[in-house]
Amino acid sequence: MTQTAMRTLWCAYAVVGPVGEDVRSAVGAFELVGDADVAVVTGRVPASEFGDDALALHLNDRTWVERVAMEHQAVVQQLVPVATVVPLRFGSLHRTRDAVEEFLHVNRDGYLAALERLRGRVELGVKVWLAPPPPVSPAEEAATGREYLERRRAAKQEAAERRKSIDGRLRSIHERLLAAAEDAVLNRPQPRELTGDPREMAINAAYLVAAGDDAVAVQVDLLRTEHPDLVFEVTGPWAPYNFAEEKDA
Amino acid sequence: MSSRELATHQGPAPAQLADVLERVLDKGIVVAGDIQINLLDIELLTIRLRLLIASADKAREMGIDWWDGDPFLSGRRRDGNELEDRLRRLEARAGIGEAQEER
Numbered sequence: 001m002t003q004t005a006m007r008t009l010w011c012a013y014a015v016v017g018p019v020g021e022d023v024r025s026a027v028g029a030f031e032l033v034g035d036a037d038v039a040v041v042t043g044r045v046p047a048s049e050f051g052d053d054a055l056a057l058h059l060n061d062r063t064w065v066e067r068v069a070m071e072h073q074a075v076v077q078q079l080v081p082v083a084t085v086v087p088l089r090f091g092s093l094h095r096t097r098d099a100v101e102e103f104l105h106v107n108r109d110g111y112l113a114a115l116e117r118l119r120g121r122v123e124l125g126v127k128v129w130l131a132p133p134p135p136v137s138p139a140e141e142a143a144t145g146r147e148y149l150e151r152r153r154a155a156k157q158e159a160a161e162r163r164k165s166i167d168g169r170l171r172s173i174h175e176r177l178l179a180a181a182e183d184a185v186l187n188r189p190q191p192r193e194l195t196g197d198p199r200e201m202a203i204n205a206a207y208l209v210a211a212g213d214d215a216v217a218v219q220v221d222l223l224r225t226e227h228p229d230l231v232f233e234v235t236g237p238w239a240p241y242n243f244a245e246e247k248d249a
Numbered sequence: 250m251s252s253r254e255l256a257t258h259q260g261p262a263p264a265q266l267a268d269v270l271e272r273v274l275d276k277g278i279v280v281a282g283d284i285q286i287n288l289l290d291i292e293l294l295t296i297r298l299r300l301l302i303a304s305a306d307k308a309r310e311m312g313i314d315w316w317d318g319d320p321f322l323s324g325r326r327r328d329g330n331e332l333e334d335r336l337r338r339l340e341a342r343a344g345i346g347e348a349q350e351e352r
Contacts, residue, residue, distance in 0.1 A: 073272065
């Protein structure tokens with residue numbers, strides 16, 4: 001097959017259902033492949049970027065990956081207010097529309113089950129950040145080597161104790177939020193290289209809730225008052241990315 | 250700003266790039282297209298990003314490992330060795346050492 005600049009592929013972003021008029025208008029320029037019960041949200045992407053050889057190169061280009069991920073999320077997010085959305089992980093690429101139809105046909109039962117399981121659900125992201133440790137003031141700098149070592153030992157011990165007490169608090173924070181949600185996934189805290197934030201992330205969690213249910217947000221408000229030294233961040237509502245794959249699959 | 254406002258009205262902002270990468274590349278239903286994508290490529294990409302996102306050793310170094318081995322707290326967390334096993338398998342298949350684990 002010759003590859004021309006105009007060739008396009010089909011990228012699948014999410015599964016939605018049932019497919020009403022509101023869903024049809026929300027997808028805009030993207031295309032729904034399927035029927036009234038379940039459809040795959042797809043869009044055409046250039047083969048020059050997503051085709052066999054080009055893709056392998058692009059996957060190593062962080063800027064490209066970031067752009068494509070943001071686009072994927074934008075397609076998924078626009079459906080969140082109007083439908084139950086089961087997001088697909090990036091990378092579902094097909095040569096033809098027929099291939100997308102075949103893809104849906106093969107996976108139809110699983111997708112219907114996922115839609116049923118996640119009906120009306122969204123996920124809220126909750127992150128908890130630690131305040132940076134207090135800086136050592138120049139006046140406290142040690143005069144002698146021995147003093148320096150003693151201070152270092154004391155500081156180390158203090159840090160360990162602080163960590164121990166924080167661990168207990170983090171645990172109870174997650175328990176409170178889990179009790180306010182239907183399900184939860186604890187992801188590893190994102191490193192500073194990824195967040196670009198000087199603070200240290202201690203909790204990076206997703207909570208599954210019914211759309212419009214603010215129980216988790218209410219708990220976060222309370223927790224903020226109870227733990228003034230921690231910074232809480234709530235994101236979403238997102239499509240239930242963290243819950244799309246079945247638990248015991 | 251209250252969390253409730255955040256929770257109910259704020260769609261993901263551009264600043265949440267890390268959150269988007271984590272979700273779009275590492276979450277969602279895993280599917281294979283009709284052979285267009287080289288599965289090895291996408292798995293390696295995912296693993297590279299997971300190492301960056303997860304950075305398990307770094308988290309452990311910071312003492313943040315309190316969910317490990319606690320099925321209640323970790324919710325649906327998968328076996329922690331899965332990633333490493335998969336990485337080794339893929340590396341063997343690809344004949345490379347993509348991920349530099351610092352141990």
